[in-house]
Amino acid sequence: MKTKAAILVEQKKDLIVDEIDIPKIDPGKVLVEIKATRICGSQIGEIDGTKGPDSFLPHLLGHEAGAIVRETGPMVSRVKEGDHVVCHWRPASGMSGPYPSYNWKGKKVSAGHITTFSEYSIISENRLTPIDPKYGHEVSALMADTITTGFGIINNDAKVKIGQSVCIIGIGGIGLGVVLGAKLAGANPIIAVDIVEHKLKTAQICGATHAVNCKQQNLEEELLTILGTPEVDVVIEGTGESRDN
Ligand SMILES: [Zn+2]
Incomplete structure (x- = not known):
């Protein structure tokens, strides 16, 4: 399966939007469809390189979103397929699992326990919290941070x-x-x-x-x-x- 994603390839440059391959879903990980995401100063700092050189390039970004769970990996118990979720950077209960690694034209694209600048993303169970769908995805993105x-x-x-x-x-x-x-x-x-x-x-x-x-x-x-x-x-x-x- 592929997803469109905004990739940070080089600091102080525009993100590159392209298709990447989604890896298999490891234990403790969850495939979500991102419906709304926000950008905050942390990501702008990452793009501008305010904390110095970035040794993880190229990588994905984003840590606050509203999403729908599409598939869960082994041992995930806090969320299930179809749940509306808040995607947040601060760990809650549940598993974190290994970092996902995406494939972009044969090159590895790194990601943390949560990234949200893509249509689909693999996020750790403990970075997801179910929310009543009545609140909407934009509210979920605000609740994330x-x-x-x-x-x-x-x-x-x-x-x-x-x-x-x-x-x-x-x-x-x-x-x-x-x-x-x-x-x-x-x-x-x-x-x-x-x-x-x-x-x-x-x-x-x-x-x-x-x-x-x-x-x-x-x-x-x-x-x-x-x-x-x-x-x-x-x-x-x-x-x-x-x-x-
Ligand atoms: Zn933030």
């Missing part, structure tokens, strides 16, 4: 408690996940800060109690008005920009 990372920041890193004030600077994908997590954790107030008006509006729909456009408003003054003090219990930086920028 962006939203769950936001929840993890609130629950595991910041350990936000009910009634704590939370200020989120930068309402991109992760920032929005943090807003949702803060709302679920019972934080109050939840102050969203950005320079883009429609992002601030979305943050308010998702649970932010206040929105500050720091291009037009003075953040310290606004915090003083909202909290009665410029000190916030938890501040989360979600812009990814260094201080110099």
